[in-house]
Amino acid sequence: MIVGVDGSASSLHAVEVAAYEAYLRGVPLRIVHAFGHPTGRLPTGAPPWHPGDQGLESMAHGTLARAEERARKAAPGLVIHRSVVPGDAFEVLDAEARSASLAVVGSRGLGGFAGLLLGSTAVHLAAHGTCPLMVVRGRPDPVGAVVLAVDGSEAGEAAVRFAFSEAELRNAPLVAVHVWNTWSERAYEGPGDPLNAMVVDADHLRESEQHLLDDTVSKWQKEFPQVTVERQLVRSRIRPALIEASRSAQLLVTGARGRGGFTGLFLGSVSQALLHHAECPVVVVRGPATP
Template identity: 40%
Template sequence: MNTDEILVGYDGSPDAGVAVDWALAEARRSGRPVRLAYVFEWLTVAGWVGPGVAPGIWPDDNARRQVEELVHKAASDTTAAWPGVTVHGEVFDGPPALVLEERSAEAGLLVLGSRGHGGFTGLLAGSTAVSVAAHGHCPVVVVREAQAKAEGPVVVGFDGSAQAGTALGFAVERAAQRDAPLRVLRAFEPPDDRWRPSDPDAEARLAADRAEIEEALAGWRETFPEVPVTVEIAPARPAAALVEASRDAQLVVVGSRGRGGLRGMLLGSVGQQLIQHAHCPVAVVRER
């Protein structure tokens, strides 16, 4: 597998179709190939073997052939609809979350729908999307049906952590590819209700935060001078501020864990809440 490749979790569901469309648009901008990955997991329930597959009796070799035909047809149809983009289809065996996590080590980007055929009505994001975003080895983008937008800024949450720095670089590059503005958002919870931005201590805190952001941005501004950048420091809960910012964004980017993360916690609470509630696709970025 090509480490520049965009890997897409595909199961024939509507959410997977939206994820494929997002990945193809990304591939067209970046020149990367796309691989549709259907993870085939046998279930010990007679009459159900997988989405898009006629019922059979477990184990049923015919069912796997149907899956392979489904994936290869999807890849062929996609290639015809997106000339210039290289698309492959492949079937893997095993638990979907585990297989996608393992395969992400050999991909440049992993794209998932928020829920597949196994999702429950009312569940905003499926367990596979949350697990892979937590454990994937490459950046993971989660796309919910009807979320994707072609306009608006790329928003990145920045808290000064090493993971946030990695997310910032990813966000700047995506903004440049999309000819989109970049919005850098740093949110923090005020220490108490008496906090006012005009207070001397608050002014010093805001100035220090802005200086830290500008220092992190300096090299990226030189590399991508054409990207308009705005910096916003907001006295608010980080997750809530980013969810609100996602309403007008085409992509929101966060590190897998920020300064508030607990050691051993692979996906922070901000990332988890964004996957569940954001109004645009969410990219969770970590260093390999």
């Protein structure tokens, strides 16, 4: 498991969360700091890093030492490795995540790993990364449920499995939420009112959406029988409904892009909204069928 850190309060909190996640899984934690010139400040033709940057390197190691101290307080006895890696934040974290079970970052910071949501890096990592990405944000309920956003897509199966596994690790209930409306494209959030759009048979559509939710959850309940599951079928706009569900959750899990996505998008609008507005940490899980 890896966590990106830049020394900000947000990234140090992410380190504590990552340490707990690593403890639950019984795996080592790798704390990583990208070492290079801040974006936009690099002289023309200069490399992103060179051996003469002794002052910057010393600062980076100081940042990692503080992060390691926080991790050890959060999870005593945890095996911890730390790395100062030259390069761009996304490229470094993307490379480090290739052998990780989970990558963790903060929601805001100093422009490095923890500042991912200030730009497009978090979205890029969630869309293209090779392992699930947790963005630590909000004020999670420590005794709340793990909330799963069910979209019924083939790619979303990876998110379902992750959510069940996480609920088992945390000894927490799982709330599987499937939001539906009367638009044929369920992720549509454009003009008009999807709640009152004309359909041939709204009752039949509701029944179909209930079957989708039941089918998605049932097969995983057999594999994780010890996880208590609550199924919620919600008729609403998708993004506000899931953000509302996050208010009483300790974690929200979503796929990278569901059935309502468009071929040209690498990360669905719902997933992006959750990364920016959820009231608890969000994990985006890419499935094998996700572009």
